[in-house]
Amino acid sequence: MLAVVPERPVEKAYLRRLRRFGPLLDEDAAALEARLGRIEAYPAGRDLDSARAAPMFLLSGWACLAHSLRDGRRQIVAFLLPGDGIGFDLLTRSQHAVQAVALTPLRARSTQPGFSPASEGLSRALAGAAAAQQSRLIDQIVRLGRQTAYERMAHLLLELHGRLAEIGEARGESFHLPIKQEVLADALGLSLVHVNRTLQQMRRDGLIDMRGAQLTLLNRAVLEAASDQSRS
Amino acid sequence: MLAVVPERPVEKAYLRRLRRFGPLLDEDAAALEARLGRIEAYPAGRDLDSARAAPMFLLSGWACLAHSLRDGRRQIVAFLLPGDGIGFDLLTRSQHAVQAVALTPLRARSTQPGFSPASEGLSRALAGAAAAQQSRLIDQIVRLGRQTAYERMAHLLLELHGRLAEIGEARGESFHLPIKQEVLADALGLSLVHVNRTLQQMRRDGLIDMRGAQLTLLNRAVLEAASDQSRS
DNA sequence: CGGGGGATTGACTACACTCAAGCATAGTGG
């Protein structure tokens, strides 16, 4: 599970993300770096329970928070993308309610035991990230409660594109969507078959293009209109 | 909007609630009291935006956090019951995403300007309350995403009963449900008509009894089985 | 007694689910 991969520039995504929520002095960043441990690799499907002991940052790959019902139905509560923290806030730490699972092979960097935010700036940034997470939870509730399959899909694709763009993982309107349609179904509260049909409809409508795992938003205006919820 | 109502014992519900999340010394409680302002009354339907300026505790009556779509569809994100705080945590503070609305006439007690948790104990208790709130958000996502109307209803009724019991507003398995079926519909992501039919089915199945706004859980075992999500 | 808000019912529709089969692509082993 331990990998000795050198940290590439793109892997500072967590700094990039944190800076969106408040100024981080270079010394704050350095102090954070000093409190981070080694880089660990997880295979797709692996539980990230270890994040509960020591909070970690996702460096590459996708994960999710999911809740499973007894009969096997599964609901994905949130997606976790590179740069996101896991286990820093209440949501991602709450053991019982939800489990964190790797959706793709991923690498993460955990904090050293006994971590706590070193500086004012850092703790404000972490709080900001938690707030953003919360806001996405509300989006998720609205999607599931009051939107059609088509609207949910449009809304989620816009969210994912926006988040990936923030960390430099989008090229224009395109991004890599490394998850099965089954995962989209579990996130959107739909069946696999209906997700497939919804995506096809969006392609026919000229809203998106899919080549393999590469997804392109072809008509942002219409997507936003379809997703309804006024996104900032 | 200002009311000069004497504070009755039941209205210390917020202390009762906070104590569930961590020990509050008598002096902590006293310090909190000292930082609370006057009691305000709101009519049903009124926005609680004022809570955003100064956090407040709900003394009596029900409120909710709701998000409205452009075309009028509305999704209730969370219920706020007596004893709950509003505006203390990220969720209930986040202006844009969601608005807090009184569902019944209610009374609330706001903190004085510049409030911040005075003691270690109080701030731990407030954090605990925020965590509980988060956990309910996840429940809500699972309900909306992966449960049937019947299951959603069972699960929500159990949640409401549990929360009301905590603050002494349940009598055995009975509690007062002061909201229209339309509100239940907006919370459960269902239509008003379907909520009505679901409730009737539950009555026919002998799971609940409704006399006016008084609701009784007649068969907790079956309700819990139906709600599936293993509740603690 | 009339009005009004909320609850209830019926008839019809439709969005999304299930079951089941077929297709495409990438690996794997002979």
Add this chain to the structure above:
DNA sequence: CCACTATGCTTGAGTGTAGTCAATCCCCCG
């Protein structure tokens, strides 16, 4: 190099849960 698999995507057919529209009932209250 080519069957053979496996996995994920696609499609069809039929079903069902939940939605919509519209009328009616019920009860409280003025």
